[in-house]
Each structure stands twice: as structure tokens, then as C-alpha cells.
Amino acid sequence: DTEVTQTPKHLVMGMTNKKSLKCEQHMGHRAMYWYKQKAKKPPELMFVYSYEKLSINESVPSRFSPECPNSSLLNLHLHALQPEDSALYLCASSHQEQDRAQYFGPGTRLLVL
């Protein structure tokens, strides 16, 4: 099983809203990732969690707040977003070793009005 699940599939929010994106995997992976992808562009790394601890923050604005409650779950809390934050948000996971494959979820399509 190489499945990463993400909810919701689509999300529309206003600039004053607070919402959360959720990601789950049951492959025993201890590294989890958030990516942002704009139309016709490759994914851009936002955050990396390793053994439930934040290991990489790619200078992401504080209106994006990641959380890793346990080894299977990854959340991305959203607050006071801007219209330019509209994008496809992808979650991925992998084994900890650097030579292992990353597996991606289907993404959450976010529209900020």
C-alpha cells in the first residue's frame, strides 16, 4: 500500500477564515512533507517533518502553520491567507533514509477569495 490521503479535496476560504488541511499515511514512513504547486509549475517544498519534528521550513509565511500530531498524520493550519496563496497543496511521505522514494497524496485545491 503506497497511499497518502488528503482532505478536503477542495477548499474555498476567505482571507479572514481559519481552516486546516489534513494528510494521512499508514506506510510507516517517518518523514512527511508539505508542498505548494501553482498552475503549470513544479511543486515547491514548504515543510519537512522528521520523526514528528519540524526539520525544514522553507521560509514559509507564518500564516501557514504545520503540525504533526503523530507519525501517521500531518496537518497544515491556514489563517489570514492571501489570494496569491491559492494553489494545489500536496502532502508526501517517505522512509527516513535519503535514498527512498517519496509518495504523494492527491492534493487539496485551495482557493482564497
Add this chain to the structure above:
Amino acid sequence: KQEVTQIPAALSVPEGENLVLNCSFTDSAIYNLQWFRQDPGKGLTSLLLIQSSQREQTSGRLNASLDKSSGRSTLYIAASQPGDSATYLCAVRGTDKLIFGTGTRLQVFP
């Protein structure tokens, strides 16, 4: 800084053709290279993973090669089908993250 480029950016071919997609990277210090497929508005599907010590990997009609010293990888698709239409992304794994290429948008028409 690692840079990953894919050529061509877009490709349109009739069904049945054999295809070669190219990926080049500037820093040969990589752990592996992964090829992905992405359908419009969807997530990434992992197609093949080549470790830095390997030369090629095969899965069905797909064959990926890696020449680390020259900074190149190719994805060969045999007997293309309309269902192969998608964007294909290569990504190299450095010390701490994947660096993605710019992608090749493939359209296979009947």
C-alpha cells in the same frame, strides 16, 4: 544550487510512437532520481526511482536511465497510448529534499 531542466516542455505525438523525455541536472551529488506522472489538477504518481548507483530501471512500458556523471536522465515510453497523456516530472534527491524539474506535458492522440 541544484537546477533541474526538462526537455521538451511539451510534446504531442500519435498513438503507438516510442518517446524519450529528457531530464538534466547541474549537481551530480544526488541520492536518487525519481520520475513522476501528474494528471491535471491531481497529485503526483511515482513511476520509477533510480538510485545514484544504478544505471536504469524498468516498469512495464517505461524505462528510465541515469548518467550521474553527465547529469542526465531519460524516460523512455514504449508504444505510447492516449492514457499516457499527462505531465511528467523528474526530481533529484539532494541532502535534504527533492528538487523538481520543469516538467514535460505529453499529449498522445488516437
